[in-house]
Amino acid sequence: MSNADKARAGGYIPRDRGWHPAPFHPPYKTSVKRAPQAALLSFPSTLSEETGPVFGHTMLGPLDNDLILNFAAPGEAAIGPRIIVHGRVRDEAGRGVAGALLEVWQANAGGRYRHKKESYLAALDPNFGGCGRVITDTDGRYEFRTVMPGPYPWPNGMNDWRPAHIHFSLFGAGFAQRLITQMYFEGDPLIAHCPIIGSISDPAAVGALVAPLDMARTVPMDARAYKFDITLRGRRQTTFENRPEGL
Numbered sequence: 001m002s003n004a005d006k007a008r009a010g011g012y013i014p015r016d017r018g019w020h021p022a023p024f025h026p027p028y029k030t031s032v033k034r035a036p037q038a039a040l041l042s043f044p045s046t047l048s049e050e051t052g053p054v055f056g057h058t059m060l061g062p063l064d065n066d067l068i069l070n071f072a073a074p075g076e077a078a079i080g081p082r083i084i085v086h087g088r089v090r091d092e093a094g095r096g097v098a099g100a101l102l103e104v105w106q107a108n109a110g111g112r113y114r115h116k117k118e119s120y121l122a123a124l125d126p127n128f129g130g131c132g133r134v135i136t137d138t139d140g141r142y143e144f145r146t147v148m149p150g151p152y153p154w155p156n157g158m159n160d161w162r163p164a165h166i167h168f169s170l171f172g173a174g175f176a177q178r179l180i181t182q183m184y185f186e187g188d189p190l191i192a193h194c195p196i197i198g199s200i201s202d203p204a205a206v207g208a209l210v211a212p213l214d215m216a217r218t219v220p221m222d223a224r225a226y227k228f229d230i231t232l233r234g235r236r237q238t239t240f241e242n243r244p245e246g247l
Contacts, residue, residue, distance in 0.1 A: 012045055012176045012233045013092055018202065025199035029156050049175040055101040057135055064133045067104075067146035071129030078128035080109025080147030082223035085183070085211065089140040089170065092234030096140025097177070100232070103169040104144065105131040111150030111164075120152050145223065151190055163190035163197075170230065177232040185226060186212045 024035035063070035068078045085104075089097045107113050107130065110122035114130050128147065136142045149164045163184050170179045184191050191197055191210065200206050208231075217225035 011236055012050065012174075013236055014042070015233065019205050021196070021199040022201065025195070027157075027195040028199050029195075031199065045174075045176045051174055053101075053171055053175065055099060055135055055171065060133065060135060065144040067106075067128070067130065067132045067144065069145075070132055072127035076127045078108070078147050079125050080128075080150075082145065083148050084143060084145055084217060084219065084223050084225040085166065085228055086141070086143035086214075086217060086225065087211075087228040087230060089136050089142065089172070089230045089232060091172070091177075091232050095234070096136070096138070097172045097232055098136055098138045098140055099173070100136040100140065100142075100177075101133065101171045102136070102142055102144075103131070103133045104146075104166055106146065106149040106166045107152055109147050109150050111152030119155075122150065122152070148185070148224075151188075156195055160195060161190055161193070163188045163194055168230070170232065172232040179230070179232055181230070182209060183226075183228045184210045186210055 023031060025031045061070070068082060072078060089100045089102070091097055105113075108122075108125045108128045110125070112118060112120050112122040112124060114124060114128070132144055132146070134142045134144050146166070149166060151161050151164050153159070153161050165182045165184050168179075168181050168183060170177070170181075172178070184197075188210075191206075197206055197209070200209075211226040211228040214225040214227040217227065219225070
């Protein structure tokens with residue numbers, strides 16, 4: 001069997017649409033026009049979707065995983081409560097996904113993004129760019145430093161506010177494992193009021209988006225820590241007796 005054939009063996013498990021947000025959720029107003037108007041079509045994944053892309057640590061800059069410093073002037077740092085976000089990227093079978101590229105972006109400590117169309121009046125932090133990236137290690141683990149993002153108002157309803165959150169974009173072992181999601185913070189009262197989160201029907205799925213405080217990883221006199229594990233699609237496995245082969 002060629003390497004290409006080995007890569008195709010098994011394929012990827014279909015996505016569980018009940019676990020993901022509903023595409024049509026009127027309280028989240030922009031979903032009304034963006035939701036599909038016809039039934040979804042299913043196609044088998046291609047070889048390129050199952051085998052690429054491949055990322056190497058040489059593509060990262062020395063401060064790509066440090067949002068506190070990667071946009072700051074020499075000797076300066078981003079303003080706000082310092083935090084560490086860490087966790088493990090795994091597939092549905094619990095195996096760590098090595099070499100996955102995580103790209104993150106967020107608002108600053110005042111709840112403002114650095115982009116031209118930002119309309120919130122909170123101050124910009126001249127030493128905070130709001131984006132970074134990291135690649136998982138051989139066991140699927142990752143870590144980056146940043147500041148706690150602030151909540152912000154948004155023009156969905158008369159008085160809607162987004163909870164504090166960090167955006168994640170992940171490329172797993174193949175394009176078929178691509179995931180874009182958001183991480184929220186334990187104890188944030190705005191989570192229960194967010195129309196976007198309200199589009200998720202399964203409480204367990206909402207819980208999977210909330211990172212708990214991890215005092216064991218906190219750096220004394222420096223930064224709190226939050227643990228956020230992420231599950232990507234897994235490959236189908238051949239069952240051998242009472243266990244999935246390959247685990």
